[in-house]
Amino acid sequence: MVEWTARVDNAPPSSPLLLSGLLLDDARSAPSAGWIEIDRGRITRRGSGSPPGRSAAGGPERIIAPGFIDAHVHLPQFPAIGCDAGSLLTWLEQTIFPVEATWADPAEAARAAARGLRRLAGSGTTGFAGFLTSHRHAVEACRNALATLPLRAIAGQAAMDRAAPTDLLGQPVLRPLPAPEPRFEASVNPRFAVACSASLLSSLGGLAGLTGALVHTHLAEQRDECALVARLFPEATSYTDVYDRAGLLGPRTLVAHALHLGPAEWALLAARGVMIAHCPTANLFLESGIFDLAAARRHRIPVLLGSDIAAGADPAMPRVARAMLDSAHARRAMGDAHAHVPTAADAWEMITRTNAHLLGWHDHGRLRPGDAADVLVIRPPGPVDPFLVSRLIYGWEDALLDAVVIDGRLVSPA
Numbered sequence: 489m490v491e492w493t494a495r496v497d498n499a500p501p502s503s504p505l506l507l508s509g510l511l512l513d514d515a516r517s518a519p520s521a522g523w524i525e526i527d528r529g530r531i532t533r534r535g536s537g538s539p540p541g542r543s544a545a546g547g548p549e550r551i552i553a554p555g556f557i558d559a560h561v562h563l564p565q566f567p568a569i570g571c572d573a574g575s576l577l578t579w580l581e582q583t584i585f586p587v588e589a590t591w592a593d594p595a596e597a598a599r600a601a602a603r604g605l606r607r608l609a610g611s612g613t614t615g616f617a618g619f620l621t622s623h624r625h626a627v628e629a630c631r632n633a634l635a636t637l638p639l640r641a642i643a644g645q646a647a648m649d650r651a652a653p654t655d656l657l658g659q660p661v662l663r664p665l666p667a668p669e670p671r672f673e674a675s676v677n678p679r680f681a682v683a684c685s686a687s688l689l690s691s692l693g694g695l696a697g698l699t700g701a702l703v704h705t706h707l708a709e710q711r712d713e714c715a716l717v718a719r720l721f722p723e724a725t726s727y728t729d730v731y732d733r734a735g736l737l738g739p740r741t742l743v744a745h746a747l748h749l750g751p752a753e754w755a756l757l758a759a760r761g762v763m764i765a766h767c768p769t770a771n772l773f774l775e776s777g778i779f780d781l782a783a784a785r786r787h788r789i790p791v792l793l794g795s796d797i798a799a800g801a802d803p804a805m806p807r808v809a810r811a812m813l814d815s816a817h818a819r820r821a822m823g824d825a826h827a828h829v830p831t832a833a834d835a836w837e838m839i840t841r842t843n844a845h846l847l848g849w850h851d852h853g854r855l856r857p858g859d860a861a862d863v864l865v866i867r868p869p870g871p872v873d874p875f876l877v878s879r880l881i882y883g884w885e886d887a888l889l890d891a892v893v894i895d896g897r898l899v900s901p902a
């Protein structure tokens with residue numbers, strides 16, 4: 489894939505920025521003609537009709553929408569996109585760990601983090617939650633890259649103490665987390681139970697409990713992984729119980745996948761208020777399974793949507809949303825009469841407002857005065873009619889992006 493390049497104007501704009509077009513801030517309603525004013529990283533005014541001055545981007549034929557949020561992405565794994573290597577455990581060993589090992593050099597880690605952010609921004613993603621590598625400087629590399637291209641982020645050092653090459657192990661992970669910043673928070677990221685001893689998991693649970701940081705991990709992605717976890721943790725009643733015993737499950741916990749769960753595990757996740765990151769492209773690429781959206785709904789478990797780069801091959805969140813719809817249709821087509829198939833509007837809401845709100849970013853998704861100025865200017869892929877949102881999801885190309893505004897800064901294709 490060609491890397492999208494971006495020009496970021498780091499100088500604070502001398503005057504407020506006006507964007508005009510069809511304001512699409514509620515996918516369940518028709519967009520309305522209007523404008524927003526942006527100043528110092530915030531939406532400061534919003535109006536209907538023609539803008540009160542010259543627009544920096546947009547126009548009557550353009551859509552103005554909140555930026556996309558990716559709830560589960562591995563920033564270091566972009567170079568591994570499309571590199572298939574069998575099951576999850578083999579793929580990690582043969583494809584992923586060699587790529588993550590390149591972050592051992594702090595300068596290369598910084599360059600790779602910057603490239604990853606550009607790939608995300610190039611697909612309209614303005615905020616993400618995700619994993620870095622296990623290196624102690626990984627968080628610093630990410631923060632430095634964010635200083636240039638300021639996506640909103642919650643990211644953490646991948647914590648592991650076994651089942652990986654030695655050069656990825658032995659990194660201190662139980663250190664104080666950097667204090668949260670307006671657009672960056674460090675999270676606690678146990679990679680998954682296979683790669684973490686019980687004592688490391690407990691320590692990470694303690695660290696998260698002390699700091700209130702987001703716990704972000706993987707759960708029950710593949711059947712052989714689940715069988716291995718059962719052997720590694722014979723005292724636990726289930727994979728989910730492994731994390732619960734370590735104090736890792738709560739309302740600020742986000743687990744990716746959750747494909748192979750027993751009834752008691754669904755109930756435990758619900759009782760703890762845990763959130764699930766559904767990653768449909770990754771689940772198909774690694775043949776892990778098709779997520780049971782209906783079960784999550786039944787248990788009232790919040791579901792976010794993630795690209796899971798590089799198990800997922802596509803950073804564009806509208807195409808991840810499309811994969812969720814395709815997977816849900818497939819589940820029903822294969823005989824699951826209770827399968828839940830979201831609407832296109834539901835899917836668009838998930839990749840904008842819902843993902844943001846569940847990550848704690850309540851000032852995103854509605855283009856209101858006071859909201860964060862993370863905004864997209866989009867060329868509609870067809871007529872602006874009641875199928876607009878569906879057309880955007882099924883016909884998405886990054887080339888539809890006229891402009892991306894991140895933290896109030898206009899980022900434009902070079």
Ligand SMILES: [Zn+2]
Pocket residue numbers: 560562706744796
């Ligand atoms: Zn993942």
